[in-house]
Structure formats: structure tokens, C-alpha cells
């Protein structure tokens with residue numbers, strides 16, 4: 001993958017970008033790509049002591065003075081990000097509670113208030129010109145294996161909103177609803193306040209790929225799936241339906257494009273490379289490591305949905321980075337690499 005090539009970035013290289021949730025699977029890669037592109041990064045975490053490893057990691061990789069870590073204990077508290085934004089030029093809001101709480105009255109306001117606090121702080125800071133929100137493909141649809149339907153750039157997951165409000169609320173629908181509500185709250189606030197902030201939304205499906213530090217991060221969220229297959233821990237995967245994947249570094253690069261590409265304005269970008277099911281990951285593992293043996297993982301279902309603007313993300317990656325999506329097998333290899341060598 002070549003370096004970022006954007007001639008006149010919307011946020012000048014060398015300026016500072018705030019990235020919330022920087023210790024996480026995706027946030028750490030967004031920071032990595034931002035630093036690789038020549039930005040300075042101010043990452044936020046709820047606990048600077050616990051996340052200190054990431055400061056050390058980026059100082060070793062990119063030299064001192066390019067990465068700082070600041071504590072934001074409760075992103076839903078009013079003014080949470082006001083200090084974190086001082087002097088920054090852009091904000092990428094990645095942080096989110098990923099415990100899949102089925103309690104809509106807690107999970108939705110937490111996500112919405114976190115996003116609005118990040119947005120308001122950014123709008124108040126005159127040097128900040130762009131805001132990127134990490135949404136989810138679940139904000140458009142939950143996976144529906146076997147069903148043919150098309151998702152458009154303006155599709156919102158009304159079904160999840162309905163379910164999250166009712167007696168059948170579950171973790172996935174509440175999570176999906178929280179992403180819809182957060183996106184809508186952001187757009188509404190920008191409109192009502194006539195803000196000049198440029199906002200882009202990245203909507204990834206399942207991220208697969210390497211960890212910045214498996215030793216410190218473990219295998220959070222979707223990084224766990226490939227590890228569970230590697231460990232033959234099939235029982236823990238029963239709730240993972242066929243859906244789309246995205247290599248986590250491609251996802252991070254799309255966040256940087258949302259921040260820097262002057263042609264990307266007010267867009268919802270689906271970070272989805274291709275459909276997969278868990279047997280596809282297992283097949284990739286078998287091809288990569290023929291000496292290891294795994295039992296079959298039975299699931300013959302397929303995600304048959306289509307993302308209408310699917311070519312947009314890949315075209316943006318090709319334009320900015322010179323190549324398109326990283327494939328599933330390479331993503332799987334990255335996901336397990338530390339299990340072999342680490």
C-alpha cells in the first residue's frame with residue numbers, strides 16, 4: 001500500500017487531529033494512518049494510565065512529539081471534549097461503548113451525547129474544519145443472510161430504531177439504533193447551528209485485520225472472530241451471521257480520506273469490501289496454514305445484500321492510496337499474525 005497522495009488536503013498535513021477511542025481496534029489504526037499521512041495526533045482515552053502503551057508505541061514508530069494522549073473520562077458529560085480540541089484542525093470520533101447493551105435508554109443517549117459533545121467542541125474551536133464520525137453499516141441495515149436487498153447512501157435502519165424502542169430490544173438493534181440516532185443528531189445540529197464544519201460519516205461493517213498491539217489490546221470486538229476460529233472456539237461465534245468485511249487498515253484509511261480529501265463533503269461512506277461468512281475465514285486459515293487442522297464450521301448462509309454506493313469507498317482508496325481493498329485472506333493473515341509469532 002503506497003502513501004497517502006492528496007495534493008491539497010482539506011486539513012493540512014502537519015496539523016493536529018483529535019481521535020477519540022484511540023486505544024481501540026479501529027481507533028488505533030486511524031491514529032496510525034493519520035500519523036503515517038503526516039498529521040499530529042491527540043488521542044483520547046478514558047484512562048491514560050491504562051492506555052499509556054499506545055503513546056510509547058507511536059513515539060517509537062513515528063518519533064517523539066507527534067502523538068499525545070489525553071484523558072476524557074466520560075464522553076457523554078457536557079463539555080467532555082472541550083479541552084481535547086484546543087488548537088486542533090480536525091476531529092475523528094471513533095469512541096463507542098462496544099458492550100452491546102440491550103438497554104436503549106442508556107446506550108443510545110451515551111452514543112448520541114458523546115458524538116454531540118465531540119461535534120460541539122469541534123465547532124467551537126475555530127481551527128477545526130472537519131469532523132469524521134465512525135458510524136456503522138448497522139446504521140443502514142443489520143445483516144440479513146439469504147435476503148436480497150439494496151442499501152443506498154441515504155438508507156437508515158428504521159427497523160432497528162423501532163425494535164430498540166420495543167420489548168424485543170437486543171444488543172444489535174440498540175447498537176444500530178444508537179448509530180442512526182448519533183448520525184441524525186450530528187446532521188441536525190450542524191444544520192440548526194448553520195455550522196461551517198464539514199462532516200463525513202464512515203459506515204464500516206466487520207473489521208478484520210492486524211492489531212496495533214495484540215499484547216495490549218487483546219482481540220476486541222470483531223478482531224475476536226478470527227481468533228476464535230483459530231482457537232476452534234466455535235461455540236462463542238454462534239451469534240455472528242454472514243455479513244460484509246473490511247480490512248481494518250482500509251477502514252482507517254477511509255477515515256483519513258473523510259478528513260483530508262477535499263472532494264469528500266457531507267458523505268456517508270460504506271466501508272464494506274465484500275460479503276463473507278465464517279467458513280470463508282476458516283478456508284482462508286486453512287490456505288494460509290495448511291499444516292494446522294480445523295473442524296468444519298457449518299454455515300452455508302450468505303449475505304446477499306448490495307451496497308449501492310459500494311464502488312465509492314474503493315474508488316476513494318485507489319485515488320488517495322493507489323490501490324483498492326485488501327482481500328479477506330490477507331486480512332485474516334493480519335488478524336492472526338501475532339498468534340503465530342507473538
Ligand SMILES: NC(=O)c1ccc[n+]([C@@H]2O[C@H](COP(=O)([O-])OP(=O)(O)OC[C@H]3O[C@@H](n4cnc5c(N)ncnc54)[C@H](OP(=O)(O)O)[C@@H]3O)[C@@H](O)[C@H]2O)c1
Pocket residue numbers: 020021022023024025026027044045046047051074075094095096097098110134135136137203204205206207208220221222223
Ligand atoms: N469493529 C467493527 O467491525 C466495527 C464495525 C462498524 C463500526 N464500528 C465502530 O468503530 C468504532 C470503534 O470500534 P472498535 O471495534 O475499534 O471497538 P473497541 O476496540 O472496543 O474500541 C472502542 C474504544 O472506545 C473507547 N470506549 C469504550 N467505551 C467507551 C465509553 N463508554 N465512552 C468513551 N469511550 C469508550 C475505548 O477506549 P478507552 O477504554 O481507552 O477509553 C475503546 O478502546 C466504534 O464506534 C464502533 O461502533 C466498529
